[in-house]
Amino acid sequence: MMIEMADFIEESNALRFSGPLILARLGDIPERLHELHTTPAVIDLSHITRLDTVGAWVVHRLSQRSGATVIGTSAVATHLLAQVAAADRPVEMVPDRAHPLLHLLSEIGRSAATAIKTMVGLVGFLGDIILATYNILSTPARFRWPAVVQCFDDVGVKALAIVGLMSFMIGLVIAEQGSTQLAANGLEIYTINLIGRLSIRDLGILMTAIMVAGRSGSAFAAQIGTMKLTEEIDAMRTIGISPVEALVLPRVISCTLLMPLLGFYSSFLSIVAGGLFCWASLHIPPITFVERLREVVPITDLWVGLIKAPVFGLIVAMTGCFQGMLVESDAEQVGLKTTAAVVQAIFLVIVLDAFFDVFFTQVGWG
Amino acid sequence: MSEAPAPDPLAISVRGLRNAFGEQLVHDELDLDVRAGEILGVVGGSGTGKSVLMRSIIGLQQPTAGHVSIFGHSVIGRDDAEMADIRRNWGVMFQGGALFSTLTVAENVQVPLREYYPKLDPELLVQIAAYKVLMSGLPPDAGAKFPAELSGGMKKRAGLARALALDPTLLFLDEPTAGLDPIGAAAFDDLTLGLKRTLGLTVFLITHDLDSLYAICDRIAVLADRRVIGVGTIPELLALDHPWIQSYFNGPRGRAAQATLAQSIKREA
Numbered sequence: 001m002m003i004e005m006a007d008f009i010e011e012s013n014a015l016r017f018s019g020p021l022i023l024a025r026l027g028d029i030p031e032r033l034h035e036l037h038t039t040p041a042v043i044d045l046s047h048i049t050r051l052d053t054v055g056a057w058v059v060h061r062l063s064q065r066s067g068a069t070v071i072g073t074s075a076v077a078t079h080l081l082a083q084v085a086a087a088d089r090p091v092e093m094v095p096d097r098a099h100p101l102l103h104l105l106s107e108i109g110r111s112a113a114t115a116i117k118t119m120v121g122l123v124g125f126l127g128d129i130i131l132a133t134y135n136i137l138s139t140p141a142r143f144r145w146p147a148v149v150q151c152f153d154d155v156g157v158k159a160l161a162i163v164g165l166m167s168f169m170i171g172l173v174i175a176e177q178g179s180t181q182l183a184a185n186g187l188e189i190y191t192i193n194l195i196g197r198l199s200i201r202d203l204g205i206l207m208t209a210i211m212v213a214g215r216s217g218s219a220f221a222a223q224i225g226t227m228k229l230t231e232e233i234d235a236m237r238t239i240g241i242s243p244v245e246a247l248v249l250p251r252v253i254s255c256t257l258l259m260p261l262l263g264f265y266s267s268f269l270s271i272v273a274g275g276l277f278c279w280a281s282l283h284i285p286p287i288t289f290v291e292r293l294r295e296v297v298p299i300t301d302l303w304v305g306l307i308k309a310p311v312f313g314l315i316v317a318m319t320g321c322f323q324g325m326l327v328e329s330d331a332e333q334v335g336l337k338t339t340a341a342v343v344q345a346i347f348l349v350i351v352l353d354a355f356f357d358v359f360f361t362q363v364g365w366g
Numbered sequence: 367m368s369e370a371p372a373p374d375p376l377a378i379s380v381r382g383l384r385n386a387f388g389e390q391l392v393h394d395e396l397d398l399d400v401r402a403g404e405i406l407g408v409v410g411g412s413g414t415g416k417s418v419l420m421r422s423i424i425g426l427q428q429p430t431a432g433h434v435s436i437f438g439h440s441v442i443g444r445d446d447a448e449m450a451d452i453r454r455n456w457g458v459m460f461q462g463g464a465l466f467s468t469l470t471v472a473e474n475v476q477v478p479l480r481e482y483y484p485k486l487d488p489e490l491l492v493q494i495a496a497y498k499v500l501m502s503g504l505p506p507d508a509g510a511k512f513p514a515e516l517s518g519g520m521k522k523r524a525g526l527a528r529a530l531a532l533d534p535t536l537l538f539l540d541e542p543t544a545g546l547d548p549i550g551a552a553a554f555d556d557l558t559l560g561l562k563r564t565l566g567l568t569v570f571l572i573t574h575d576l577d578s579l580y581a582i583c584d585r586i587a588v589l590a591d592r593r594v595i596g597v598g599t600i601p602e603l604l605a606l607d608h609p610w611i612q613s614y615f616n617g618p619r620g621r622a623a624q625a626t627l628a629q630s631i632k633r634e635a
Contacts (some may be wrong), residue, residue, distance in 0.1 A: 022533065023483065023485075023532060023533050024454065026486075028489035029485060030486075030489075030490045052533040052565070053497070053498075053501070053533050053564075053565065054490075054533055056493055057490075057493065057497060058490070061493070063476065076566070079563075079564060080564060080565075083501065083564050084501075085497075086498055086500075087496075087497040087500040087501045088497065089500060089506055090496075090506060091472070091495075091496035091497075091499055091500060091506045091507075091508075091509040092506060092507045092508075092509050092510040093470075093472045093492060093495070093509045093510055094470070094472075095470060095510045095511070095512070096510075174383045209430060326537075329514055330467055330513075331467070332467050332468070365628055
């Protein structure tokens with residue numbers, strides 16, 4: 001079946017439309033009207049079968065441009081033409097856009113300002129958390145233990161599998177890469193030093209912090225951000241509940257307390273993986289591995305790891321909650337702030353890790 | 367010159383619709399007809415599945431059983447290409463406007479046009495979006511704004527402008543006046559009625575707003591007990607003597623809406 005399209009013919013000084021003059025059947029009519037040689041004095045609509053607002057608009061524009069009168073309109077067509085004519089007013093279609101160079105400069109300026117504001121805000125937020133902790137300590141009955149237990153489960157227990165797997169893999173990678181390099185000089189035995197010291201002092205804690213930032217820091221930002229959008233946080237404030245006490249503190253406490261545990265667990269698993277690799281590939285029996293580990297890894301390495309861990313936990317939970325609290329107006333912001341929470345948490349954790357390393361080496365815990 | 371494209375006088379026909387979420391049965395043996403060219407109001411208590419019914423009709427929700435046809439074409443179990451042809455006959459306005467947040471209002475209106483008519487003259491595309499924005503009752507500076515910059519009422523109007531982009535013959539409105547002030551709600555009712563008269567639209571209108579029901583609906587369908595318990599004008603529904611219908615229309619709010627309508631009719635006369 002042929003689909004009937006809209007059409008028109010030029011007849012002396014009249015333009016006669018025919019067929020269904022609607023959006024779906026318009027075809028190339030707009031282009032053909034652009035290329036019209038003559039300006040019609042009369043537009044005849046008596047042969048069209050259907051008309052919608054788009055068809056009426058095309059006719060309206062044509063009659064505006066050429067000054068032609070429209071004839072042969074049915075009652076509906078007259079009405080439609082009047083409606084589109086009434087809507088023929090200038091409309092702002094594109095937002096004002098600045099010069100590209102100016103735009104670039106303003107973007108750089110805005111990013112710098114945001115970075116500074118975020119850092120200042122984060123310090124202020126830490127102050128809020130300390131204040132809330134003090135308030136809770138003075139009236140311990142107000143503390144929400146169930147929320148903390150819930151967070152323990154989300155941040156800690158549910159992370160065991162993925163953190164364990166990741167740590168095991170990292171242990172394998174350290175052992176495999178280390179032994180390959182050291183074997184060139186016949187120093188395979190030093191693989192154990194590498195595995196022990198790296199896992200306990202640095203990588204176990206650092207990688208766990210990154211994993212917690214990705215799993216829980218992002219979740220905190222999204223949860224609190226959504227609660228801000230749905231006005232739950234405002235509702236809390238009007239009832240007299242402090243959102244920092246009710247939402248932020250349980251998350252910060254659970255992350256701070258759990259990070260040393262998760263970090264230790266992670267270090268342990270990566271040492272196990274390293275030990276298994278040494279046994280299978282370098283033929284070092286487990287008993288020798290453990291003895292050597294005790295000789296070469298000073299206990300201060302464990303203290304270094306365990307001191308860093310709660311600080312990292314605090315940073316991750318704090319940036320997550322802080323970014324969540326910054327969400328305003330729309331759903332897009334939840335996504336943006338969640339990303340910001342993870343990026344900032346990882347960045348801060350790595351910067352702090354470097355500071356800690358320099359510091360501990362200087363005080364003789366190298 | 368006829369407005370309705372199909373010979374079928376029924377715009378929507380729903381037969382034996384059944385929707386279940388797990389154990390919970392929302393609709394069972396639900397039948398509903400919407401005649402071409404009418405404004406059908408759909409009412410029902412919270413949780414009776416008004417939105418689910420709309421989602422089943424427009425194909426966002428696959429019903430467990432039943433048959434839905436629009437202008438005589440079945441919409442159940444069709445592939446995307448076939449659905450595209452049916453879809454361009456309808457426009458949907460969601461409760462919160464559901465505007466694409468990264469696009470301006472004008473770009474939002476252009477999305478369906480670009481999707482279905484990629485070869486459309488670019489100049490015409492801009493002009494169509496412009497007059498649709500104005501026809502939906504938005505001010506001329508709204509076209510360049512992003513959804514986040516609009517008030518709730520303006521978001522709804524922008525949602526309507528996008529729903530009307532393709533000049534549909536069938537319009538679905540999900541609680542268009544909810545959350546609007548009474549003046550804004552009345553203006554939206556006038557707008558809907560005006561569009562129906564201008565464009566010969568069939569309107570499927572989900573609402574809780576008794577004033578809208580009295581002012582603009584040709585017929586009203588009442589959802590309760592997992593099905594449509596009655597369809598008709600308000601006097602016809604009241605004759606059914608169903609307790610929910612009685613308390614809905616004869617409650618204090620129902621009577622107030624009735625009085626408002628009676629007054630406005632008197633004033634016009």
